[in-house]
Amino acid sequence: MSMDSVCPHNNTFHCGDCRMNALCLPLALQTKEVERLDEIIQRGKPLQKDHHIYHAGEEFDSVFAVRSGSIKSYTISNSGQEQVTGFHLPGEIFGMDGIGQNRYTNSAVAMETSSVCEIPFNRLQELSIAIPTLQRHFFQLMSLEITGDQQLLSLLSKNTAEERVATLLMSISNRNFRLKLSATRFRLPMSRADIGNYLGLTVETVSRVLSRFQKQALLKVDKKEVELLNLDKLRELAN
Amino acid sequence: MSMDSVCPHNNTFHCGDCRMNALCLPLALQTKEVERLDEIIQRGKPLQKDHHIYHAGEEFDSVFAVRSGSIKSYTISNSGQEQVTGFHLPGEIFGMDGIGQNRYTNSAVAMETSSVCEIPFNRLQELSIAIPTLQRHFFQLMSLEITGDQQLLSLLSKNTAEERVATLLMSISNRNFRLKLSATRFRLPMSRADIGNYLGLTVETVSRVLSRFQKQALLKVDKKEVELLNLDKLRELAN
DNA sequence: CGGCATATTGAACCTGGTCAAGCGGAGTGG
DNA sequence: CCACTCCGCTTGACCAGGTTCAATATGCCG
Structure with a gap:
């Protein structure tokens, strides 16, 4: 069966087969390790347009990877207005803003029919201890999010x-x-x-x-x- | 000897004695663990005004904690102009932007006479595997940096x-x-x-x-x- | 003391915001 | 099926907050 013939919203995939694989997984992972990661990831989760994955203020327990479609992150500022903080396309990770305070500071909503993979963060942390490459990868992802936001800052201010x-x-x-x-x-x-x-x-x-x-x-x-x-x-x- | 009588640029301190302790260390750390962390941290580093701690593009190997004084982070945008990305006061950590690409994307410079502690990131990662609390703490610090940048985005755009x-x-x-x-x-x-x-x-x-x-x-x-x-x-x- | 960087203040200008009107497609109900 | 409304988008006219340019302090360091 050709991978490209598979419906992108199909939720029976495993990470090892997923076409987003190369994007959301650390490159240097062993097959065995991918399988362990695969076990903790909840695949699928098809979402209709305008459905929220989480709301700001909810307890944080997972980060998410976009499988198909597109997701918008936004916060409500203390003056009550919406601020869009990011657009997430397939292969990209979102939800990392929640780690700091154990609750999401953003809300995340599907901008069209989409599907996402849920990655429970506690399990990910445990696994990171067993697989240092994975720890490193997540530090890198978060750092890239920081530098990305900083580029955006520069864009807005200059x-x-x-x-x-x-x-x-x-x-x-x-x-x-x-x-x-x-x-x-x-x-x-x-x-x-x-x-x-x-x-x-x-x-x-x-x-x-x-x-x-x-x-x-x-x-x-x-x-x-x-x-x-x-x-x-x-x-x-x-x- | 009273802690408050000690010169803040004194570099003979250990983390266990440092008055910034409560700010830059994970709160739940055991005394034994603090000692292990203490071993990898290079203390002191007194800096004159305008001295750089690192320049954008240099190879990343450490993050830093401000002990005294104040530090400015900035990038040069591809159009060549400076963009200040943060001001760091005592007890705050900076340099985490370098993790993603293994080189610093910001430059960091002392805005006045300052002193900083250097924390080699490789050793910190190793130690994070032995001390899960520490791993968690660093994930949190990075996440807080993300949410901080996002608040700033909102400020600039609205x-x-x-x-x-x-x-x-x-x-x-x-x-x-x-x-x-x-x-x-x-x-x-x-x-x-x-x-x-x-x-x-x-x-x-x-x-x-x-x-x-x-x-x-x-x-x-x-x-x-x-x-x-x-x-x-x-x-x-x-x- | 002189020179250069930093800060303040004023006047003219301009980019992007605000307000308002109109278009066109999607969904709804008679 | 058409009329009606709602919503997202476009376009125009006007306005205002902040930039730019320029002149003048103020202060620091050799």
Whole structure:
């Protein structure tokens, strides 16, 4: 049976067979070790659009890996407004914000029909002691999350609306490429409001920037479908 | 000998005696375990103002704890401009951004005469396997760094100049309180330029906001010396 | 004392926000 | 099946907070 013929929402997979394997698992893991990891992971979990995986404030017990679809993380600031903190595509891990205080500080919601793998953190910690590579891998994942947030900080504090939107587009393009999907034609899983919220802009500004990009023939947008026409220029804007 | 009479730059201390103890060590550590941790930590390291602890791009091998003074972390964005990513006060850990890629992504520099403890990360990882509490503690520290950065994201993308400056002031006030220093009178260790850079504002705006706060009798500023006069109003602005 | 970095203040400008109107597709009910 | 509404998106006109540019303190270190 060809892997590519399998429905991505199929939940009978084991990690060893999963096509996301190379992305969410530490590369240097032995087959035996993968099996042990496999035992603690709860696979499947198909989710409808708008269904929450967890809410901010709930007790933390697991981190999650996206299998298919896309997930949005967001917090409610103390002034009561939503702040989108991340978009998670297949092969990416989310939920690590909960470790510090033993409760999630973000909420996580499916932006479309999705499926995620749940990884109980206690068991993961135990296993990390037996498999040092795994401990190292998780330290690395968390560190990458830190540096990612810091790049975003820099983007928000120093860059124009056009640069911010271009950066997000290039980020999604690159992540699609990693997933062996098209880097130039794809569907944005999130709304304009989510994009704006994430980038510190209003819906109107996001819309205007996209229109401007289209006029300059940098891309074509139709609703959520995007085709990037001038990667060089977009990359330059994203810098 | 009273601990408070000891010079804070003294480098003959052991972790068990260090007054920062309660802040940078996992709380539930046994005395025996503290001793083992103590063995791997290189204490002391007195630093002059403007001396770098590491530069972005250098190979990562240690994280650091501030013993005294204050440290600034910053990155150079690919467009070549500096982005301040954090200010570190006594008892706080920095350098965890380096774990992900095995090289530091930030540079770290002393903003005044300071001293830091160096914690070799390899040895820390080994020790984490023997002391699960320690592993847990480091996962928590990193997670807190993530949530901290995310709060900052929200601040930069949603709040006005006044709210940003008030938030920074309250943050420093709270951290001083934790250090058993005055929460209302203190010296800002960083320049206006650093504040502005960190908060996504220009020097001029920072200066104007501080002047405005002073006119409204929320605080008194004289150069780097600050006295907070109306904590309630400032806290409200910081929300 | 002189020179250079840091901070403050003022005036003009501009990017992105706000407010408002209109479009178009999806879902609903008569 | 069509009319109606709701919601997400786009576009325009105006406004404002913060940047930019410039001039002037203030202070530090040789």
